[in-house]
Amino acid sequence: DIVMTQSPDSLAVSLGERATINCKSSQSILYNSNKMNYLAWHQQKPGQPPKVLIYWASTRESGVPDRFSGSGSGTDFTLTISSLQAEDVAVYYCQQYYSSPLTFGGGTKVEIK
Amino acid sequence: QVQLQESGPGLVRPSETLSLTCVVSGASVSSGGFYWSWIRQPPGKGLEWIGCVYNIGSTGSTNYNPSLKSRVTISVDTSKNQFSLKLNSVTAADTAVYHCASSTGRGNIPNWFDPWGQGSLVTVSS
Numbered sequence: 674d675i676v677m678t679q680s681p682d683s684l685a686v687s688l689g690e691r692a693t694i695n696c697k698s699s700q701s702i703l704y705n706s707n708k709m710n711y712l713a714w715h716q717q718k719p720g721q722p723p724k725v726l727i728y729w730a731s732t733r734e735s736g737v738p739d740r741f742s743g744s745g746s747g748t749d750f751t752l753t754i755s756s757l758q759a760e761d762v763a764v765y766y767c768q769q770y771y772s773s774p775l776t777f778g779g780g781t782k783v784e785i786k
Numbered sequence: 787q788v789q790l791q792e793s794g795p796g797l798v799r800p801s802e803t804l805s806l807t808c809v810v811s812g813a814s815v816s817s818g819g820f821y822w823s824w825i826r827q828p829p830g831k832g833l834e835w836i837g838c839v840y841n842i843g844s845t846g847s848t849n850y851n852p853s854l855k856s857r858v859t860i861s862v863d864t865s866k867n868q869f870s871l872k873l874n875s876v877t878a879a880d881t882a883v884y885h886c887a888s889s890t891g892r893g894n895i896p897n898w899f900d901p902w903g904q905g906s907l908v909t910v911s912s
Contacts, residue, residue, distance in 0.1 A: 713898035722885055722902035723833070734900070766833060770889075770897045774851040777833040 675699050675769050679778035685786040692754040694781045696767035701747045704771065711771035714743055714752045717780075718763045726765075727752065759785060788812040790886045790903035798880075798910050804873040806906055808886030809866070816842045816864050821889045821896035824860060824871045826882040827905070836860075836884075838896050839869055849894040876910045883907050 676699040686692045702711045710730035715723040725734050727743040730750055740755045754761055762785060767778040794806035808822070815822060823838040837850035839860045850858050859872040873880060884906050887899035 711897075715899070722905050723899070724902070725898050725900040728898040768833075768898060770891075770895060773849055773895050774853070775835040775896060777835070779832045 674774055675702065675772060675776050677767055677769055677776050677778040679765075679767060679781050681781060682779070683782040683784065685784045686754075686757045687786045688759065689756050690786075692757050692761070692783055694752040694765050694767075694783070696745075696750040696752070696778050698748045698750075698769055698771075702769045702771035703747050710746050710750070711769055712743075712745075712750050713768045713770065714741075715766045715768060715777075716761075716763045717766065723766060754783070757783070757785070788888050788901055790888065790901060792884060792886050792903045792906035794884075794906055794908070796907055796909060798876055798908060799912055800877055800910055801875055804871070804876050804880060804884075804908055804910070806871045806884050806886075806908070807868050808870070808903055809868045810888070811867070813888070814864075815862050815867050815869055818843055819890055821891040822860075822862070822869045823887045823889065823896055823899060825885045825887055825899065825902075826880075827885065828879075828882040834882075836871065836873075838889075838891075840891060840894070840896070847894065849896075878910050881908065881910045 678697045680695045712730045714727040717723040731743045764780045789811045798804045821838045821840040824836040841847045862869045886903040889896040
C-alpha cells in the first residue's frame, strides 16, 4: 500500500495569512506515460462530508476559490491557501489514486489564530 | 449533478453483519465510466477506502481493500438505482461514519471521489 503522510497535524493561521499543508507519499505517484501525478486534496468542514478541492495534484475543481492551489510532483506535494478565510476552517486530506488500495493522508486541521 | 445518500441501521451487534445502502440520484448506477465506492471514517480518525463496484453495465466488477476483503461485499441494485455495502463479523473497531462516493477511474482503480454522501454513523456495540 502507498502510505500518505501529512504534516503538520494541525496549524493555526491568522485571517488573510498563508496556510501550507504538506503531503508525502511512500512511493512516486507520478505516472510516467502521461506525466500526471495521481493526487487529490479534499476539504472536510465540521459536520460535512469531504469535498474535492484539487485533483491531478494541481487542477482546481470547478467553483473552488483560486486562493487554493496545489503543487508538487513524484512523492512531495503541497496544498496552499494563499489568504486564509474564516470559511476555510476544516480538515484537509490528501488522497492518492495511483494504485489500489486507494489511501489517504491522516489529515491536517486548519484553524484561525 | 450526482447526489448520494446513505441509509441503514445505526447500531449493529458484534459478530453480526453491517448493511448500508447508497441511493444515487442525478445519474444511473449502470452508466459507463462510474465507480461507486464506500469509504469509512472512525470517530476522530482518518479515512479508509473500503472498496468499489464498477462496469455495472457489463461485467459488474468489484475491487476491495485487502485489509477488509475477506469480510466485504459491495453490490448494485440497478432497479432501485442504488449500491450496497455488507461487512460481516463486525467488532467495535468497525464503528465509523460510512460514506458512499462516486468517481471516474481506470481499470479497477477509482480516481478522486466526487461527490461524497453525507455519511452514516454505524456503532458496533452489544
